[in-house]
Every structure is written in structure tokens, then in C-alpha cells.
Amino acid sequence: MEGVCNCCGCSTLTVLCIGMLFLLMRMLKLSLSSMQKLVSQMKQDPQNADLKLQLRDLQAKITALSERQVRAAL
Secondary structure: OOOOOOOOOOOOOOHHHHHHHHHHHHHHHHHHHHHHHHHHHHHHOOOOHHHHHHHHHHHHHHHHHHHHHHHHHO
């Protein structure tokens, strides 16, 4: 990859950068798993305001993690 990475400013992907990408991927995987469980709960109780709030918060977290992953990989 050419250019400067957004993680540490190096000109190549270092072990630190790769570790950061791995961590972000792991966090995304866990968040997506939580989202699947939450959606299943919502199917049982679609009017539950607390579940809707949790889903909205989780969607925001997943979006933020995804954006960080993209920036770190550039």
C-alpha cells in the first residue's frame, strides 16, 4: 500500500497497524453478533422501546467502527 497510514503515520502497514485492523474487525464481529441477538429479541417484542434504543445505539457503534476500519486501512 502506498501513502501514509492513518493509524501511526508510517509509510507501510506495520504490526501495530495490522493489530489495529484486527482489533477493529473483532469489535465489528462482536457488535454484529449482538445486533443479531437484539433483532431476534425485537421479533418477539417489536414495540419494546428499550430494544429499539439499544438497536439504534448498536447501529451507530457499528457504523463508527466500520468507518474507523476504512480509515485505518487507507
